[in-house]
Amino acid sequence: EPEVTQTPSHQVTQMGQEVILRCVPISNHLYFYWYRQILGQKVEFLVSFYNNEISEKSEIFDDQFSVERPDGSNFTLKIRSTKLEDSAMYFCASRNLAGARNEQFFGPGTRLTVL
Amino acid sequence: GNSVTQMEGPVTLSEEAFLTINCTYTATGYPSLFWYVQYPGEGLQLLLKATKADDKGSNKGFEATYRKETTSFHLEKGSVQVSDSAVYFCALPGNTDKLIFGTGTRLQVFP
Numbered sequence: 001e002p003e004v005t006q007t008p009s010h011q012v013t014q015m016g017q018e019v020i021l022r023c024v025p026i027s028n029h030l031y032f033y034w035y036r037q038i039l040g041q042k043v044e045f046l047v048s049f050y051n052n053e054i055s056e057k058s059e060i061f062d063d064q065f066s067v068e069r070p071d072g073s074n075f076t077l078k079i080r081s082t083k084l085e086d087s088a089m090y091f092c093a094s095r096n097l098a099g100a101r102n103e104q105f106f107g108p109g110t111r112l113t114v115l
Numbered sequence: 116g117n118s119v120t121q122m123e124g125p126v127t128l129s130e131e132a133f134l135t136i137n138c139t140y141t142a143t144g145y146p147s148l149f150w151y152v153q154y155p156g157e158g159l160q161l162l163l164k165a166t167k168a169d170d171k172g173s174n175k176g177f178e179a180t181y182r183k184e185t186t187s188f189h190l191e192k193g194s195v196q197v198s199d200s201a202v203y204f205c206a207l208p209g210n211t212d213k214l215i216f217g218t219g220t221r222l223q224v225f226p
Contacts, residue, residue: 006158031212033213033214035214041218042204042216042217042218042219043159043204043206043214043216043219044216045209045213045214045215048211048212048213055211055212056211056212056213058213091158091159093159093214095212103147103149103161103164104161104214105161106151106158106159106160106161107158108157108158109157109158109159
């Protein structure tokens with residue numbers, strides 16, 4: 001069964017450093033998302049992406065964040081200058097055009113630790 | 116905008132006990148409703164869904180019925196197992212296509 005994959009599973013970085021989180025969505029999916037979950041808290045929407053552009057972003061997704069689909073398979077989230085409060089689990093998700101409305105398939109997540 | 120409220124956890128049960136995790140929602144129209152599960156150390160998995168009022172979603176012995184009269188989508192299972200220990204999230208779409216999640220309910224099942 002196809003699945004969303006994410007790398008790395010755990011990333012440790014120093015405050016102020018840039019990080020890139022990588023995702024490979026399910027191959028025939030067209031809508032891509034990033035969510036994050038601060039430890040012990042709810043899952044929060046960051047950004048959605050369709051047709052090579054951002055469809056929607058939350059107030060969390062400020063100028064320090066960017067997303068890119070550099071080729072036909074990868075979908076990346078970049079944090080330019082990490083802050084301590086960026087420490088969280090980051091989930092990538094994807095959805096196809098024909099699926100039940102808003103059924104999104106999630107990857108296993110990348111745990112980001114900012115020191 | 117759309118929102119979801121979920122009962123606080125943790126819920127602690129003995130194996131074979133009956134489980135209910137409450138979820139109520141506020142929404143414009145009748146969006147699809149979802150339950151996602153997060154097992155320890157893993158990502159989010161779709162557990163079940165319902166796409167219209169009075170639909171019942173079911174999977175792995177879990178059930179939830181989309182009730183528009185009470186704006187609820189409570190998760191139930193007749194006999195829980197230790198392997199059901201996880202965090203359960205109720206979710207629905209926002210006004211766009213992002214998902215809005217509840218705060219999550221941790222279920223702990225003991226033998």
